[in-house]
Amino acid sequence: MELEENKANPIHWIMYLGILVAVISPLIPQFVWPFAKSWFFPDVLPSVWGVRAWEYIGNPNNQVLEAVFNSLIIAVIVTVISILLGVPAGRALGMYRFRGKGLIELLILAPSIIPSLAVTMGIHVIFIRLGLADTMFGVILVHLIPTIPYMTISMSGVFANYDPDFEEQAKSLGASTFKTFFLITLPAVFPGIVTGAMFAFLISWEQYLLTVLIGGGRVLTLPLLLFSFASSRDNTLTSALSIIFLLPAILILFFTSKFLSGKSSGMGGFGNI
Amino acid sequence: MTKRTTVTLLLLPTLLVLFLLFFGGLVMGLMQSLGFMPMIGLNDFNVDAYRSLFGDQEFLSSLGLTMWISVSSTLLTVVFSIITALAFRRTFPGKRLMNFLYQFPITIPHIVITIGTMLLFTQSGLISRVAFQLGIISDQSKFPVLVFDNLGLGIIYVYLWKQIPFVGVIVLSILQSLGNDFEELARSLGASKWQAFRHVLLPTIIPGILPASIICFSFTFGSYEVPFLLGKPYPTVISVLAMRLYQDVDLNARPQAMATAVFMAVFISILVVFYKKLLNKVSGRA
Numbered sequence: 001m002e003l004e005e006n007k008a009n010p011i012h013w014i015m016y017l018g019i020l021v022a023v024i025s026p027l028i029p030q031f032v033w034p035f036a037k038s039w040f041f042p043d044v045l046p047s048v049w050g051v052r053a054w055e056y057i058g059n060p061n062n063q064v065l066e067a068v069f070n071s072l073i074i075a076v077i078v079t080v081i082s083i084l085l086g087v088p089a090g091r092a093l094g095m096y097r098f099r100g101k102g103l104i105e106l107l108i109l110a111p112s113i114i115p116s117l118a119v120t121m122g123i124h125v126i127f128i129r130l131g132l133a134d135t136m137f138g139v140i141l142v143h144l145i146p147t148i149p150y151m152t153i154s155m156s157g158v159f160a161n162y163d164p165d166f167e168e169q170a171k172s173l174g175a176s177t178f179k180t181f182f183l184i185t186l187p188a189v190f191p192g193i194v195t196g197a198m199f200a201f202l203i204s205w206e207q208y209l210l211t212v213l214i215g216g217g218r219v220l221t222l223p224l225l226l227f228s229f230a231s232s233r234d235n236t237l238t239s240a241l242s243i244i245f246l247l248p249a250i251l252i253l254f255f256t257s258k259f260l261s262g263k264s265s266g267m268g269g270f271g272n273i
Numbered sequence: 274m275t276k277r278t279t280v281t282l283l284l285l286p287t288l289l290v291l292f293l294l295f296f297g298g299l300v301m302g303l304m305q306s307l308g309f310m311p312m313i314g315l316n317d318f319n320v321d322a323y324r325s326l327f328g329d330q331e332f333l334s335s336l337g338l339t340m341w342i343s344v345s346s347t348l349l350t351v352v353f354s355i356i357t358a359l360a361f362r363r364t365f366p367g368k369r370l371m372n373f374l375y376q377f378p379i380t381i382p383h384i385v386i387t388i389g390t391m392l393l394f395t396q397s398g399l400i401s402r403v404a405f406q407l408g409i410i411s412d413q414s415k416f417p418v419l420v421f422d423n424l425g426l427g428i429i430y431v432y433l434w435k436q437i438p439f440v441g442v443i444v445l446s447i448l449q450s451l452g453n454d455f456e457e458l459a460r461s462l463g464a465s466k467w468q469a470f471r472h473v474l475l476p477t478i479i480p481g482i483l484p485a486s487i488i489c490f491s492f493t494f495g496s497y498e499v500p501f502l503l504g505k506p507y508p509t510v511i512s513v514l515a516m517r518l519y520q521d522v523d524l525n526a527r528p529q530a531m532a533t534a535v536f537m538a539v540f541i542s543i544l545v546v547f548y549k550k551l552l553n554k555v556s557g558r559a
Binding site: 027113213252 | 276277279280282283284286287288290291292294295297298299300301302303305310312356357360362363364365371374375376377378379380381382383384385386387388389390391392393397398399401402403405406413434487488491494495496497498502512515516519530531534535537538541542545
């Protein structure tokens with residue numbers, strides 16, 4: 001017996017339409033508000049258009065550019081550290097079987113289960129004593145709490161599908177450890193590293209709570225600014241900042257959509273939870 | 274190098290950093306929740322903070338609201354991710370574009386969609402305006418309260434928006450690797466469409482999305498930004514309550530803030546163990 005034809009019927013079309021509306025609709029007002037000068041109920045479009053938000057953002061006295069710069073610096077450094085630590089750790093978890101592995105996996109998974117709020121509140125006292133509170137370095141350190149486990153877990157998924165025989169062959173043909181790493185290992189796992197790194201970047205980029213707890217408002221990042229505008233209900237400025245905040249996510253989406261559509265290597269390592 | 278040395282060297286930096294930051298933070302939080310804070314002259318261990326926490330009506334209603342939001346958004350995420358992923362198995366024109374749109378929310382930051390939800394669903398939001406123009410409502414106060422409401426509907430919407438694609442992509446890849454053979458076999462042996470889904474597809478999908486659903490649940494349980502921006506000040510979720518206590522100018526509220534945070538960590542760990550057991554049982558029976 002054949003399954004019924006594999007074509008979408010009207011019920012499916014309603015579902016696709018539903019997905020389309022549900023995904024796009026919350027973003028629509030956000031792309032109109034930045035160009036609104038006055039837009040009151042019940043107007044569906046602004047009555048007066050303007051570019052006040054963009055003038056505000058472009059003005060160097062208003063800290064927006066500083067916040068963007070801080071966010072970028074922090075996220076880049078956090079990503080680099082996460083790669084340097086997470087790739088080796090992911091290799092160990094993905095390629096080797098050893099005693100106590102289950103326990104170590106549990107330890108690395110714990111930060112994705114236990115709220116980072118709880119951990120960061122606890123560590124704040126130590127950071128104050130060490131002079132790390134209210135500094136960018138302190139903020140970078142706490143951002144590592146969610147990013148390193150993410151990087152490790154996604155790399156363990158990548159290394160689990162990696163065939164180490166090529167390394168053995170290169171070595172038996174006389175390649176040094178150094179050469180083997182750069183010519184064999186790195187090219188094989190590079191796409192995995194790039195995907196993992198992009199998401200690690202995003203995790204740091206969108207971090208609000210950890211930054212505000214450890215940075216104490218002194219380390220100004222884009223989410224902090226966005227949050228305070230959103231709380232003050234300035235829709236025009238909030239939406240404009242939100243679009244800037246969105247840019248890296250959109251760029252990353254274009255890069256990674258092909259990686260995500262197939263087997264999601266990023267989630268592979270979560271299998272042991 | 275022996276295997277043991279290699280593994281140790283590869284893992285050491287990560288474990289060291291996590292141990293210091295993560296477990297250090299947990300232990301420090303636990304000590305402070307027990308009233309041990311030498312910096313402000315508190316040197317005795319006691320359980321006063323926990324006692325006052327469990328006697329506090331606001332804490333209990335926060336816990337209730339947090340559980341409602343996390344449980345309902347996780348359940349709805351699982352249901353909708355399966356339904357939408359199944360719909361994506363069909364072929365239709367524009368499938369590539371739809372596929373891209375479906376995955377689109379995965380990388381979008383929570384704050385962005387939180388702001389979008391605010392601009393769309395408040396009583397002066399875009400939907401309310403359209404409803405007024407169409408004559409469905411006569412005044413903006415007639416528009417139903419969908420954000421800053423008692424049930425946290427706006428908050429749940431944001432979580433669903435973010436999480437359905439996250440879990441849906443995993444369901445899609447499970448369906449892809451499973452292929453049609455098993456389902457066709459079940460149907461040829463006389464199973465109905467529903468029976469084939471219930472007894473062939475579902476038992477494969479559920480264990481596959483178990484880890485992702487745990488991540489979703491834990492995230493919604495501990496998340497701060499979304500409920501802060503879209504929730505009522507009272508009752509609020511447990512993370513917002515913990516932050517409010519933490520930022521209190523009165524340092525005596527500190528142990529209580531820490532007790533709330535430690536409670537969250539312990540509670541979610543117990544829930545995850547329980548949830549995993551329960552779901553394993555359910556999928557085993559299926």
